[in-house]
Amino acid sequence: MSNDDRSFYEILGVGKNATDAEIKKAYRKLAAKYHPDKAGDDPEAMAKFKEMSEAYQVLSDSQKKNIYDQYGKEGLKNDGMGGMGGFGGMADLFDMMGGGFGGMRGGRRAGPRKGEDIVHRLAVSLDDLYKGRSSKMAVTRDIMCPDCHGSGSISGKSATCPDCRGQGVRLVMRQIGPGMVQQMQQRCGKCNGTGQSVAAGDLCKKCKGHRTVKDKKVLEVTIEKGMSNGKKIVFRGEGQAEPEGEPGDIVFVIAEKEHPTFKRQGQHLIIGKTIPLGSALTGVSFHITHMDGRKLLVQTQPGQVITPEMVLCVDGEGMPVHRRPFEKGNLFIKFEVQFPNRLDATQTGLLKKLLPCSPMETEKADDETITMTPFDQSKLRETMTGGNAYDSDEDIGHGGGPGMQCQSQ
Structure with missing residues (x-):
């Protein structure tokens, strides 16, 4: 058949x-x-x-x-x-069968095995990302044993691991439900995934047959001008050793820290500036100490009026462009205008002469004159979002409830 x-x-x-x-x-x-x-x-x-x-x-x-x-x-x-x-x-x-046999298809692994990467988060100030800097970082990792050159034995000889038969992995069964068993692959604990074992009397004195030892490496990490949050600095082949393959990498991931003055947006910088109403109408001139220590005198053009939340631009004073440090983004300044709380009669009269004002309408015999007073906007939000404006129907008509009341002068 x-x-x-x-x-x-x-x-x-x-x-x-x-x-x-x-x-x-x-x-x-x-x-x-x-x-x-x-x-x-x-x-x-x-x-x-x-x-x-x-x-x-x-x-x-x-x-x-x-x-x-x-x-x-x-x-x-x-x-x-x-x-x-x-x-x-x-x-x-x-x-x-547990996600495949070691990530293989047709029983073959793509490329040589690679050791684990060592990843570190590196907190960096915006000043350092603007100016660039270098610093030394100490990292502990596994390296090939220098005494046995990664064989794990004194003689330099090893044999096929009896537990995994040289595969470096073992098939294990795991119960995943009533009558359901999942077959999975696990790294062999006896040979640590190498597929090779060493006789007890032949173990390397330094690594005890593990083939790798701990080592401290000091690396010089260079923060280049204009690098951004999340950027990776990679040291190839400096990570965990892999006796049967290639070592992994050491990776530093930049975590940008907040700056007290500047806020970054891509290659641009933003700062906030609060000015009084008089300066908004007549012009401003002020210093900005930049992150490289330079003092910039920033001023408005003659006759320029600044309105609330206006944004003005200073060309070429933003962040350096990564790997093109002579190119820079822009610096944006967002203005807040501070208005006076009250004006006396003299100030009011003077401003009416200098500035265009709406005409004051006169009171007529049948008018009901009402004066406006300041209002707490948080109370308005309470009433609009179902706050305790009214505790019950009985409160209606008794002073309008506690929710919406103007402040007394």
């Missing part, structure tokens, strides 16, 4: 009345034997793994299983299963 003539039940070695648990158990047993991670490049093992994976894909799905039981493989093709001839559609199987 050819492989094509064998039923899916025969391929998995179960009967037609097998339960879901029995089908899963049979599949796991075959996968442990024929998966490419175990069988390597054996063409016969690859063919068997492909065959039993197709069988499990059908028999583990109740709807597909019913179609197969009634109509066979031809029925599955008519039901949209025609793509079963290859490894396409096997993602669910890899996911079911």
Whole structure:
């Protein structure tokens, strides 16, 4: 009987009345034997793994299983299963088996293994991001043992780890629910994922067979002008050692600290400035101490009037552009105008002569004259958002309630 003539039940070695648990158990047993991670490049093992994976894909799905039981493989093709001839559609199987076998497809890992990266958050002031600076940082990491050169042994020899059989990982089972077991891959604890073990009497005295030792590295970290929040400074190959591969990296991630005066927005800077009403009408002139120590005298143009929340621009006094430090953004100044609380009669008369004013209407015989008084806007927000403006219906008509009252003068 050819492989094509064998039923899916025969391929998995179960009967037609097998339960879901029995089908899963049979599949796991075959996968442990024929998966490419175990069988390597054996063409016969690859063919068997492909065959039993197709069988499990059908028999583990109740709807597909019913179609197969009634109509066979031809029925599955008519039901949209025609793509079963290859490894396409096997993602669910890899996911079911714990996210795949070490992130592999077809049993092969892409590229050499790499040690873990060491990542540090580096708090940097805006002044340093403006001017640039260098500082020394000490980092502790694992390096290859200098005594045994990463072999873990005195003799320099090692053998295949008996626990993982040289794979560096072990398959473990995890209960995930009633009758449900998940097959997962874990780093081998005996060889620390290297796939090699050392005889007890041959252990390196310095690393005790671990192949790596702790080491402190002092790095000079350069903050370049114009770097931004979240920018990474990477030291390639200075991270954790990987005996069977490449070392990881050391990465410093810039965390920009707030500045008491300047606020950054991309390559631009923003500051706030509060001025009295008189200066807003007649012009301003004031100093700004920049982050490089320069004192800038900033002034308005003759006759320029500043209105509340107006923003004026100083070209070329923003942040340096990263890696183009001679180019800079702009400095924006947002003005707040401080109005006087009251004016006496002399001031009022003088301003009426100098500034255009609305004409004062005179009182007529049938007018009801009302004088406006200051109002607390927080009380208005209370009444509009359902605050305690009125405690009950009985309060209505008794002084208007506590919510909206003008301040007495």
